[in-house]
Amino acid sequence: MFVAFVLRLVGYAVLFGIVSRVAQMWWSSHGLDGIAAVQRFHDAGLVTLLVAPLVLAVIGVGAIRPLAIFVAGVLAGAALTAPFVVAVAAGV
Numbered sequence: 001m002f003v004a005f006v007l008r009l010v011g012y013a014v015l016f017g018i019v020s021r022v023a024q025m026w027w028s029s030h031g032l033d034g035i036a037a038v039q040r041f042h043d044a045g046l047v048t049l050l051v052a053p054l055v056l057a058v059i060g061v062g063a064i065r066p067l068a069i070f071v072a073g074v075l076a077g078a079a080l081t082a083p084f085v086v087a088v089a090a091g092v
Contacts, residue, residue, distance in 0.1 A: 012053035
């Protein structure tokens, strides 16, 4: 049981670690680091990606494991598309 939890935790952490680095690269390449008005979106996204692996590893037990995997995919997709959406909204 504990080993499965640790494996889920490490898997989600690796997934969100890679996603956050790619999103950060796109965020910087669009020049969004210099816009103070959108900084809160960046901060909220990072906090979400830092906390999500633990939450998903805890709830990803038994019958709701597919739900946790689905939520992980949605969060990864949202984090990867956020720099583009914010860039368009900010007019960059």
